[in-house]
Amino acid sequence: MSNITVCSHPIIQQKISSLRSTSNTARDVRELVDSITRLMLHTVTADLELTPTAQEQTSPVAAYTGLEISTKLALIPILRSGLAMLNAASDLLHTAEIRHLGLFREETTLQPVEYYNKLPRTCSVDQCLVLDPMIATGGTAEAAIQILQHWGVKRIKFVAICVSRRGIDVLAAKYPDVEFFVGVIDEVLDRRGFVSPGIGDCGDRLNNTA
Template sequence: MSLHQVHVSQHPLVAHKLSLLRDKSVAPKQVRELVDELSMLLLTEATASLSLKDVGKVSAACPLQEYNAVGLKERVGLVPVLRSGLGMVNAGLSLLPMARVYHLGMYREKLTLQPVEYYNKLPEERDVDICIVLDPMIATGGTSVATVSALKDWGADQIQFVCICASQDGLAQLAAAHPDVVVHVGAIDNEIDANGYVMPGIGDSGDRLYNTPYL
């Protein structure tokens, strides 16, 4: 994958909190808290590329003197991939309360490990300038490729992908299909097992978030 398109966080808190998240003994409540905190850190890095526009002079709200106000230029859409991406939405809305949230549901078929879309809540017309896909994990890359393809079919031309952990193979698959997509990731792991799980990874993030049985 083109290195300039993949940004691996160097923040020590990301490394620390990801290390905690890898521990399988962590309770679901703490899993949700760690995913939220990691999402906040990674989204802060991802949104550093957003641009600003002048809003105009403000006088009444300033304690000392008027100032030139600025606001975000781009309209942002958050796209959590169901279901595990839902664990990252609150962090996104905390940073971007004006963002629109669009849901895409994907599951990985157990035998082929291929993605199957089962839910798509994108409106008929694109009404945002940039889409930020939220998914804690990129494993085989199939789901991430399918998600970005769906957004491009919808008309999105600026897409970022924010994930907590990814495999090298999954990132390579995403880059081959969509070399223009910028990825912000907490860590890159080397291996995928026969069931399509990243090793060491963080396990099945959806099951861990919502306290359902997992490996």
């Protein structure tokens, strides 16, 4: 679908392959998620708008007109595993707002449960970058999208490292105005709602609580 972009750079793919491995420590997982996010964001942010800075800048050789990103952004990490992607995003986009959403998937029903939402009443940004390492059934992602649409943001980009074919196809069809940037699409989603081969329970792996 036209609103799904797979970030297929060889370095990203090699790092995702490493991320899958059960031999990783929690520190390894955090470092891999961070580096994959940084690499993916080059594609995610390729169309941000630039404007000249108000004041002329000076290089060691001559004066020049500086540039700054004018798109007003909000970074939306989905708690808890989305936090592992936040440092990479905020380092690259240091003027962006950071707004957290707390959502988890109930283990029996596989339905999303919202437990934290501190979005201000009025939306003041042009674009939201939602950060979540995994999309499995798509329920949590859909809940986040609906919350942000209700908030009034005009453009949503969803950034996920590993997704299921079924989950991403359903989301992309249902929300054609949302742009999905993913690292890899895995074909299998099992009865428990796990992506296969996937990257496991990313929250547990990141926090050493598996």
